[in-house]
Amino acid sequence: MKLSDYAKKLGVSYKTAWRMWKRGEIKATQLPTGTIIVTTEEISPQGVAIYTRVSSAENKSNLDSQAERLKAYCIAKGYQIKYIVKEVGSGVNDNRKKLVELLLKDDYSLIICEHKDRLTRVGFNYLKVLLNKQGKDIEVVNLAEERKDDLMQDFVAIITSFCARLYSIRKRTRKTECLIQCLKENQNEVSSEASN
Structure with a gap:
């Protein structure tokens, strides 16, 4: 199976799968054409974590609708949903309890959020780099303006x-x-x- 197909089944980006292969975490061989073929027979995706957030309690009803949209998205993509995290707090707060708890867990491979700012308003790329280093990734569903x-x-x-x-x-x-x-x-x- 090609590395790109393997990445999709695992629920991570191609870049993350490529880094995993470079670190020796995935058994694969590279053909002379450059194509990487995964030799692992069984794929066991770790699943995904859905993260939803609103800024204030008055918008709390939006949490459920965010979660439902993301759940439908994950089902359509064939992702195994491990966690659905709903949190009320500012996007600039760097000490959101539920997000910190999620980041400390090891049994998922991808965080799904509706908009980039739902995860964090500040330091999104730093967070992505650190998660990639752990073999995880972030998938933003909607890249439209906030x-x-x-x-x-x-x-x-x-x-x-x-x-x-x-x-x-x-x-x-x-x-x-x-x-x-x-x-x-x-x-x-x-x-x-x-x-x-």
């Missing part, structure tokens, strides 16, 4: 996050200044007591 209201909610989340950090920095600076002032006062008290 909705502006979701983008605005994430923009507000970014501004709020930076304001909180700025406030925290100012607060820490005030604490440091207060600590220095207290130390100076204590030093002056000790100096005046020593001179008496």
Whole structure:
């Protein structure tokens, strides 16, 4: 079987299958023409993980419709669905509990998401590179432009996050200044007591 066909049955991209072959994870031979023929008899796809996300609780009903669309897509492609993850949270939040739990699992080979921004708004390519290194991949179903209201909610989340950090920095600076002032006062008290 050709490596491209093997990749489809496994539920990964051709590039990922090629990397797996280069690392020796797939038994295959390369013909003089360059075609890679997989010699493994039985293919056991690890399955796919569907990931859905909305930015706020008011859009929670959209999670089910996202999941249903992706489920129908996976069935049409012949993918074995292992997980369906539904999460409410900002796309710029880098500590979404359900996504982190999914990324820590090893028993799937592909993450399916409807739009790139459903998985993450920031660092998508870094995430893809790291998953590829683990022999996994990401498949984005719809590459159309994202909705502006979701983008605005994430923009507000970014501004709020930076304001909180700025406030925290100012607060820490005030604490440091207060600590220095207290130390100076204590030093002056000790100096005046020593001179008496």
